[in-house]
Amino acid sequence: MKFGISSLLAALLLSCSAGAFAQQAGAKPEQQIKWRQSVYQVLGWNSGRIKANVDGQYNKDEVVRAANAIAALANSGIGSLFGPGTETGKGWKETATKPEFFKNPQKVGELAGNFNREANELAKVAATGDAAAVKAQFGNLGKACKACHDDFKAKD
Amino acid sequence: MKFGISSLLAALLLSCSAGAFAQQAGAKPEQQIKWRQSVYQVLGWNSGRIKANVDGQYNKDEVVRAANAIAALANSGIGSLFGPGTETGKGWKETATKPEFFKNPQKVGELAGNFNREANELAKVAATGDAAAVKAQFGNLGKACKACHDDFKAKD
Numbered sequence: 001m002k003f004g005i006s007s008l009l010a011a012l013l014l015s016c017s018a019g020a021f022a023q024q025a026g027a028k029p030e031q032q033i034k035w036r037q038s039v040y041q042v043l044g045w046n047s048g049r050i051k052a053n054v055d056g057q058y059n060k061d062e063v064v065r066a067a068n069a070i071a072a073l074a075n076s077g078i079g080s081l082f083g084p085g086t087e088t089g090k091g092w093k094e095t096a097t098k099p100e101f102f103k104n105p106q107k108v109g110e111l112a113g114n115f116n117r118e119a120n121e122l123a124k125v126a127a128t129g130d131a132a133a134v135k136a137q138f139g140n141l142g143k144a145c146k147a148c149h150d151d152f153k154a155k156d
Numbered sequence: 157m158k159f160g161i162s163s164l165l166a167a168l169l170l171s172c173s174a175g176a177f178a179q180q181a182g183a184k185p186e187q188q189i190k191w192r193q194s195v196y197q198v199l200g201w202n203s204g205r206i207k208a209n210v211d212g213q214y215n216k217d218e219v220v221r222a223a224n225a226i227a228a229l230a231n232s233g234i235g236s237l238f239g240p241g242t243e244t245g246k247g248w249k250e251t252a253t254k255p256e257f258f259k260n261p262q263k264v265g266e267l268a269g270n271f272n273r274e275a276n277e278l279a280k281v282a283a284t285g286d287a288a289a290v291k292a293q294f295g296n297l298g299k300a301c302k303a304c305h306d307d308f309k310a311k312d
Contacts, residue, residue, distance in 0.1 A: 036229065065231055065233055068231065071228070072221075075220065
């Protein structure tokens with residue numbers, strides 16, 4: 001039962017509401033893939049901005065904006081964009097999600113829960129303006145991203 | 157001086173910090189275009205979810221998640237993704253931003269300020285769970301989106 005609570009939480013976070021599922025189910029697989037590829041691009045943009053701040057000149061307001069965007073997307077229900085029929089296919093480009101992603105909901109739920117937790121924590125820390133704490137928490141978020149990419153994202 | 161205050165506010169919202177500009181300036185034009193195209197896809201995804209809720213069965217939690225994502229992106233500094241060199245070019249696809257966009261910073265600032273205001277108001281209204289008020293405010297946000305698209309977005 002090692003993953004009992006975290007996987008329950010993560011499954012809730014990932015699955016969103018039944019309503020969300022129903023509505024995303026109405027979107028074509030190619031559209032769902034395009035949306036999720038877009039979400040990851042936006043996450044990448046904002047992660048890059050935070051990295052530039054913690055590695056260089058620190059601007060609290062910019063970090064807050066970027067961290068809030070990451071947290072809001074983490075909370076938005078990205079899991080609903082991995083609906084049936086999206087195991088393969090092309091959004092902006094061919095999906096980079098590995099087939100294993102769709103076969104391991106418990107593991108995916110655990111990793112998604114970690115990502116959500118670290119993203120929300122980063123938004124909290126960013127609001128304090130403590131650059132060192134942001135750098136540390138940004139590292140934690142990066143580990144959560146990498147853990148899922150390592151297992152479930154094909155190399156570009 | 158009709159646009160005095162709103163354009164000043166909008167210019168601030170659009171331009172973000174000098175730091176943001178400096179960092180985005182380091183990103184290649186094609187990358188900036190890809191990021192902004194991704195942001196608009198994510199805005200479209202979340203707008204579609206809210207529309208499905210206000211037109212059909214209303215799920216407060218999903219609307220809150222979607223509205224928060226839209227507001228966080230509106231606040232994130234999208235204007236920094238329209239840097240020098242991005243007037244033409246291809247991100248995921250050729251940019252749909254009209255040349256006029258880059259020649260009318262005051263008008264763009266005004267429209268961007270309206271979008272930010274309506275997006276943040278929608279997030280506030282969504283938190284109340286008042287479906288009728290969300291529907292009305294979602295209409296206001298739609299008008300703000302359309303106003304900018306009409307003037308500055310080429311047809312797909």
